[in-house]
Amino acid sequence: MNKKTVKEPFVRIVKRPYADLKVTVIANAAAVVLALLLSLLLLMAVSGLGPDKVLGAFFSASVSTGNRLLAFLQDAALLLLIAIGLAPAFKMHFWNIGAQGQILMGGLMTAICMYYIKDAVPAAVLIPVMLISALLISGVWCLIPAFFKVRFGANETLFTLMLNYVAIQIVMCFTDTWKGTKSAFGVIDRFTGSANGYLGRLFGIDIGWTLLISMLLTVLMFIYLSRTKHGYEIAVVGESLNTARYAGINDRKVILRTAFISGAICGLAGFLYVSNVSHTISAATGGNFGFTAIIVAWLGAFNPAVMTVISLLLTFVSKGAGDVRNLAGLDSSICDVVVCIFLFFILGCTFFTRYQLVFRHKADKEGGSELKAKEAGV
Amino acid sequence: MKKLLALALSLVLCLTVLAGCGGNPDEKSFKVGCIMVGDETEGYTFAHIKGIKDACKALGIPDENIIWKYKVGEDESCQTAAEDLINAGCKLIISNSYGHQDYMNAVAKKHSDVQFVAMTGDTAKKDNLDNFSNAFTKVYESRYVSGVVAGLKIKELVESGKLTDKNYSDGKVKVGYVGAYNYAEVVSGYTAFFLGIKSVYPDVVMDVHYTSEWYHWDKENEACKALIQRGCVIIGQHADSTGAPSAAEDALKAGTVVYSVGYNIDMLPYAPTAALTSASNNWEVYYKYAIGLAKEGKDVPTNWAEGYETGAVGITDLGKSVAPGTAEKVAEVIAAIKAGTLHVFDTNTFTVNGQKVTVAYATDTNGDWVNDADNAIKDGYYHESDVTMNQSAPSFSLRIDGITELN
Numbered sequence: 001m002n003k004k005t006v007k008e009p010f011v012r013i014v015k016r017p018y019a020d021l022k023v024t025v026i027a028n029a030a031a032v033v034l035a036l037l038l039s040l041l042l043l044m045a046v047s048g049l050g051p052d053k054v055l056g057a058f059f060s061a062s063v064s065t066g067n068r069l070l071a072f073l074q075d076a077a078l079l080l081l082i083a084i085g086l087a088p089a090f091k092m093h094f095w096n097i098g099a100q101g102q103i104l105m106g107g108l109m110t111a112i113c114m115y116y117i118k119d120a121v122p123a124a125v126l127i128p129v130m131l132i133s134a135l136l137i138s139g140v141w142c143l144i145p146a147f148f149k150v151r152f153g154a155n156e157t158l159f160t161l162m163l164n165y166v167a168i169q170i171v172m173c174f175t176d177t178w179k180g181t182k183s184a185f186g187v188i189d190r191f192t193g194s195a196n197g198y199l200g201r202l203f204g205i206d207i208g209w210t211l212l213i214s215m216l217l218t219v220l221m222f223i224y225l226s227r228t229k230h231g232y233e234i235a236v237v238g239e240s241l242n243t244a245r246y247a248g249i250n251d252r253k254v255i256l257r258t259a260f261i262s263g264a265i266c267g268l269a270g271f272l273y274v275s276n277v278s279h280t281i282s283a284a285t286g287g288n289f290g291f292t293a294i295i296v297a298w299l300g301a302f303n304p305a306v307m308t309v310i311s312l313l314l315t316f317v318s319k320g321a322g323d324v325r326n327l328a329g330l331d332s333s334i335c336d337v338v339v340c341i342f343l344f345f346i347l348g349c350t351f352f353t354r355y356q357l358v359f360r361h362k363a364d365k366e367g368g369s370e371l372k373a374k375e376a377g378v
Numbered sequence: 379m380k381k382l383l384a385l386a387l388s389l390v391l392c393l394t395v396l397a398g399c400g401g402n403p404d405e406k407s408f409k410v411g412c413i414m415v416g417d418e419t420e421g422y423t424f425a426h427i428k429g430i431k432d433a434c435k436a437l438g439i440p441d442e443n444i445i446w447k448y449k450v451g452e453d454e455s456c457q458t459a460a461e462d463l464i465n466a467g468c469k470l471i472i473s474n475s476y477g478h479q480d481y482m483n484a485v486a487k488k489h490s491d492v493q494f495v496a497m498t499g500d501t502a503k504k505d506n507l508d509n510f511s512n513a514f515t516k517v518y519e520s521r522y523v524s525g526v527v528a529g530l531k532i533k534e535l536v537e538s539g540k541l542t543d544k545n546y547s548d549g550k551v552k553v554g555y556v557g558a559y560n561y562a563e564v565v566s567g568y569t570a571f572f573l574g575i576k577s578v579y580p581d582v583v584m585d586v587h588y589t590s591e592w593y594h595w596d597k598e599n600e601a602c603k604a605l606i607q608r609g610c611v612i613i614g615q616h617a618d619s620t621g622a623p624s625a626a627e628d629a630l631k632a633g634t635v636v637y638s639v640g641y642n643i644d645m646l647p648y649a650p651t652a653a654l655t656s657a658s659n660n661w662e663v664y665y666k667y668a669i670g671l672a673k674e675g676k677d678v679p680t681n682w683a684e685g686y687e688t689g690a691v692g693i694t695d696l697g698k699s700v701a702p703g704t705a706e707k708v709a710e711v712i713a714a715i716k717a718g719t720l721h722v723f724d725t726n727t728f729t730v731n732g733q734k735v736t737v738a739y740a741t742d743t744n745g746d747w748v749n750d751a752d753n754a755i756k757d758g759y760y761h762e763s764d765v766t767m768n769q770s771a772p773s774f775s776l777r778i779d780g781i782t783e784l785n
Contacts, residue, residue: 184477
């Protein structure tokens with residue numbers, strides 16, 4: 001009895017001591033390929049279309065014409081911009097899930113300026129006024145929960161979430177008042193007779209400003225988070241409040257400042273929606289991007305470069321599924337299902353990048369010695 | 379960084395596959411895009427879906443060339459949907475709710491190669507865009523006829539002594555109306571309904587209760603209950619759900635004398651005893667015409683409005699509760715409308731502030747939503763939805779004597 005040793009399990013899960021680039025690349029690539037295969041199979045199954053049609057629609061949806069490419073870039077850019085706004089807050093472990101409300105407040109402020117100022121001042125004055133007021137209101141919209149967090153220890157997750165609904169109601173209050181007995185508010189210039197405040201074309205593209213500002217903010221945020229003192233403070237506060245305090249970082253100041261920046265960038269997205277993209281405001285402004293961006297920021301590990309890839313990928317997938325949906329007359333929920341398949345696989349593959357499966361015989365022979373060697377620091 | 383590389387590589391992989399696939403093979407065949415405010419569970423949209431499907435079948439357009447966007451709100455999601463439909467290769471885009479038109483117009487300005495029809499809209503004339511049109515049926519004709527059905531019922535109820543004091547206001551029988559929004563389309567509709575009733579039973583007054591929603595079962599149900607509470611014996615509606623007929627049916631079963639006149643769809647399945655009939659549109663007539671034109675690459679006219687003369691409007695089957703002789707009277711009225719001898723908005727049949735009306739404008743030129751041009755009163759009647767005046771959506775917005783707006 002005593003001689004019998006405990007049999008080693010067939011497979012053991014061992015935490016990787018450090019991330020392995022090769023494994024990370026292979027795991028992510030495999031995740032995307034598997035997700036793609038499963039999505040396409042699903043789309044074929046529910047649409048009843050042949051693989052040629054499904055593949056054709058899926059891959060051409062974002063790029064086959066200039067108009068499609070622009071629609072794709074517009075969505076990806078806005079999604080990325082909002083995720084960029086969330087990144088510093090998340091990195092600081094401040095769970096701002098109020099992006100939707102911050103977008104709406106920024107958009108509403110932009111619309112208010114246009115609605116009431118109309119042609120009273122030239123665009124060169126009106127646009128900065130719109131921009132600054134949008135940034136301010138959205139910054140403050142995120143600053144409120146931050147203030148309650150640092151002052152009273154309030155839970156910012158619930159607080160920011162609830163402020164989304166407050167923002168939705170405020171927007172509806174304004175649009176309902178403006179539209180009067182009409183059934184819809186409509187496009188601002190059709191309502192006020194003035195298109196003053198619309199951002200014009202840039203590089204001959206309607207949404208040129210949106211694309212440019214998104215790219216610019218992505219680069220700036222990358223530098224801000226990785227190359228500045230502020231970025232370092234954010235990282236320390238996020239990792240450990242006590243360490244931050246011990247190091248003499250004014251954590252309250254950092255939290256308030258970062259929350260303001262986070263909200264203001266979401267407000268910038270709201271400004272772009274109203275002034276450059278849709279020229280209207282409603283509770284539907286921003287779609288669901290305020291929530292989708294949370295996933296983008298998380299999957300991108302708050303790294304603007306990775307987040308860029310993620311937002312492009314998710315938008316590409318969503319557009320592709322949307323086109324198959326159009327072709328087959330499916331319910332629009334199919335797009336969400338396909339996006340979720342991708343999220344599932346990409347999230348799932350982090351298991352393989354963080355842990356290693358050690359098989360019995362392998363552990364005895366190569367793997368085991370290798371691991372032991374690693375553990376010994378060889 | 380590593381993740382980035384991984385994803386970049388996988389994206390390259392995707393794009394390589396893409397390169398081999400190429401564009402959509404169906405791009406060349408004609409496609410219609412449809413932006414619907416509801417889906418087939420909602421009467422108004424159901425009528426449009428049926429109209430488009432029947433029209434496409436008649437024109438030989440296969441089902442897969444009709445692309446549907448359901449439950450699109452009257453907000454920027456309409457723009458997004460329209461852009462998506464253009465990207466999907468649609469050459470004609472139809473939206474079915476009034477509030478869609480501004481968003482449709484904004485997209486139409488950017489895409490001159492695609493035609494846009496904002497059904498029930500009223501700005502195409504003013505907008506003057508080649509590729510943006512409005513269309514509406516002359517539904518006021520069928521509302522008038524549904525009013526005749528209601529009037530005959532009131533007459534029967536009065537003669538059989540079934541009404542109580544509560545049902546009268548200064549000796550006039552009370553009628554109720556559940557309206558969606560307070561503007562011309564609804565005003566024109568309830569006025570036509572009221573005039574239809576008055577043509578057979580003149581001593582009536584009507585209360586209108588707005589819901590500020592096109593489709594809201596609960597609000598319509600509540601509004602109907604409130605009107606029943608006020609003593610209304612007939613409840614008409616310009617709202618898209620079955621909320622009002624259901625409330626009328628419940629009240630009738632509980633012993634209150636009240637009957638319902640619906641809209642869009644046959645309400646008999648929801649109110650077998652209370653429903654008299656419904657005013658309805660036969661959208662297929664227009665859709666066949668407009669989709670046919672667009673398919674041939676021709677321009678869809680800026681405005682279109684037809685009624686009984688081409689079968690674009692009608693009333694649904696008469697319920698078992700209608701007064702005897704209703705079917706004959708209805709046939710007679712329809713024949714008179716078709717023959718042009720009966721005009722719904724005959725100025726001899728109504729007054730505003732006790733005065734006969736001689737001037738009523740049909741067009742809003744400055745965008746303040748108050749009509750200020752084009753006198754539509756000619757030859758003794760208001761020319762409603764007159765395409766010769768480049769008008770398709772209802773424009774009649776006079777508040778005539780005998781009708782009270784409650785909210």
